[in-house]
Amino acid sequence: MAAEELFANTWRFPDDLFPTHEVSLRYQIQEKISIPIDFTRYLWEKACFVADDVLRIILTELQKQAEKNFEGLTIDRNFIRQGSARQGLKIESPDEFDVIVPFKIEGLRLQEVRLWDTAGQYLPGQIRLRVMNDEQIDMLPKLQREGVFEMVNGTRFLNTKALQEQVFKSLMDKALDELSPSNTKRVGGRPSNVYYVTRGSRPPTMDLTVQVEFQDTVFVDFVPALVLDSETISIPGAIISSSHDKAINFPRFGLMKWINKENADICEKDKELRWRNCSSAYEKFMFDLCFMNRERRYIMASCRIMKALVKRLKERQNQAAVLLTSYHLKTIAMYCILLLTIPTVIVPSGFHIAGVREALGYFLTFINLSFEKKCLPDFFLGNENLGKIFPDSHFTKIRVKYNLFEKENTRLVEAAKYGFPEMQKVLYGCYEDNNLNARVISYFRDRILTI
Known part of the structure; x- marks a missing residue:
């Protein structure tokens, strides 16, 4: 997409990108989730x-x-x-x-x-x-x-x-x-x-x-x-x-x-x-x-995968899926974009996401940490890194964070972490969980999730 096409007021057909070495992953995930994504x-x-x-x-x-x-x-x-x-x-x-x-x-x-x-x-x-x-x-x-x-x-x-x-x-x-x-x-x-x-x-x-x-x-x-x-x-x-x-x-x-x-x-x-x-x-x-950007498209694909998984598990009354809304998942996606693909001091020079499997690993990790801390801050309120994308914007001047889980049922927020293992089980073998960047994960846990 050319820079001048940003912000076009059009509907956008979903078009997930998987790298060549992960072509079979798309079908593997579809089979595991068992509801149509596309x-x-x-x-x-x-x-x-x-x-x-x-x-x-x-x-x-x-x-x-x-x-x-x-x-x-x-x-x-x-x-x-x-x-x-x-x-x-x-x-x-x-x-x-x-x-x-x-x-x-x-x-x-x-x-x-x-x-x-x-x-x-x-x-x-x-x-x-x-x-x-x-x-x-x-x-x-x-x-x-x-x-x-x-x-x-x-x-x-x-x-x-x-x-x-x-x-x-x-x-x-x-x-x-x-x-x-x-x-x-x-x-x-x-x-x-x-x-x-x-x-x-x-x-x-x-x-x-x-x-x-x-x-x-x-x-x-x-x-x-x-x-x-x-x-x-x-x-x-x-x-x-x-x-x-x-x-x-x-x-x-x-x-x-x-x-x-x-x-x-x-x-x-x-x-x-x-x-x-x-x-x-x-x-x-x-x-x-x-x-x-290819790496951001891997994050987009991960977000759609998680939306489909949440929809399926809601039918089983899984506590994590019942709590998570589409906006919660988009917020996680935006934090992935910020921490994994925007030039910051958080990741080393030359850092790249290899594909959807790795992006999905970060996505799941961020969700799990949010459940553990019972906290998912709004991306645009109190985000100290927002100025790296939107310098001097109105929202960079808002210093106080807002927890998106604040308006949800307290018992459901408490119980969400018990539903998370089922998410991992359904997607077992489809995501990376061993070689993720520890600095990114600790930053999300210790800085982003601190209110």
């Missing part, structure tokens, strides 16, 4: 078409509804592809697609305000959004009527629950009603593709289930995202296999993460004002880097 390009292209087409139709109608019902709310029709289908990490079936849909509230000046828990500890990556020009609110009466602007101790904040529940859900339901089969218009005398779409809700996501006659069901995770800022970062040439640094623009979004259940760590007054500082643009770039 799928055909034909199925992929059909599913991508459905996702893109239905999103294009929905966003056109959503914009109309926003203009009609909420002055000042502007929704971008150009959705941003993300998640496994964008990163080349889908397994088994191309049935789920994740998108960010940028939006703005015109005229508002917002200030990001740190969020603290009930013990007075800073919550990294979480913010409130303060309205700095209260007079503008009078220009947005319909949003105001729905409770989007909440006064707390004399300060006005954006209420994420009201924005999600009263505004975006309402708009989506109106849009889907207009697009229902009974209202479908004919195009050129013939009916256009008829989509049967239903909506769920998992803040900040609106889950869309799309059914169409010529295709299996497609699921779309639709995430409205408030545009916060953007920054241009000069990516070091050594990172992108170039003789020159390259300036790349990274948009940054706020996701509506209001809390609708008991959480003793979050102040009651903050539960409906909570936003997550979204790092999706930076995450997407991390996986784009893999397509420029």
Whole structure:
């Protein structure tokens, strides 16, 4: 991949790379996991078409509804592809697609305000959004009527629950009603593709289930995202296999993460004002880097293998597999990319990963260490090495780590290590575990996993 192709807003078909001496390993792993990892390009292209087409139709109608019902709310029709289908990490079936849909509230000046828990500890990556020009609110009466602007101790904040529940859900339901089969218009005398779409809700996501006659069901995770800022970062040439640094623009979004259940760590007054500082643009770039480098592609292959293994073992209620999410596995993959392929002081000069077998060995080792320490830090929060990839970026200024296992069931986190041996057993003979770099492993255990 040429450097100028980084960050393309396209879905990416998974294309694992195994070195010549490991050609048989692909089939050996497939046999051991016993669920299909790959799928055909034909199925992929059909599913991508459905996702893109239905999103294009929905966003056109959503914009109309926003203009009609909420002055000042502007929704971008150009959705941003993300998640496994964008990163080349889908397994088994191309049935789920994740998108960010940028939006703005015109005229508002917002200030990001740190969020603290009930013990007075800073919550990294979480913010409130303060309205700095209260007079503008009078220009947005319909949003105001729905409770989007909440006064707390004399300060006005954006209420994420009201924005999600009263505004975006309402708009989506109106849009889907207009697009229902009974209202479908004919195009050129013939009916256009008829989509049967239903909506769920998992803040900040609106889950869309799309059914169409010529295709299996497609699921779309639709995430409205408030545009916060953007920054241009000069990516070091050594990172992108170039003789020159390259300036790349990274948009940054706020996701509506209001809390609708008991959480003793979050102040009651903050539960409906909570936003997550979204790092999706930076995450997407991390996986784009893999397509420029053979060793990083071995890590990508390992990530897909582990996703398939976790999916299989979840069916057996294996504790490790039940705990691990796709995002946990991607986080492990990003630490592998950082520690094994980015020029740092951690590995000696000339260090290389020989193939998927070795990459899988590091992957499993990092998972096991995370279980032992009951800790897996978010890659973009408090990562002291982040500046080697994203010099002087917004996220390099966040010094506090966040444990991704923090929000999981405590008993499940405790039990995960007992499910790990079954992972090793299934993949026995497919990964390297004797000749791994001790310096890398000790750094991950003693520095990365220390919070």
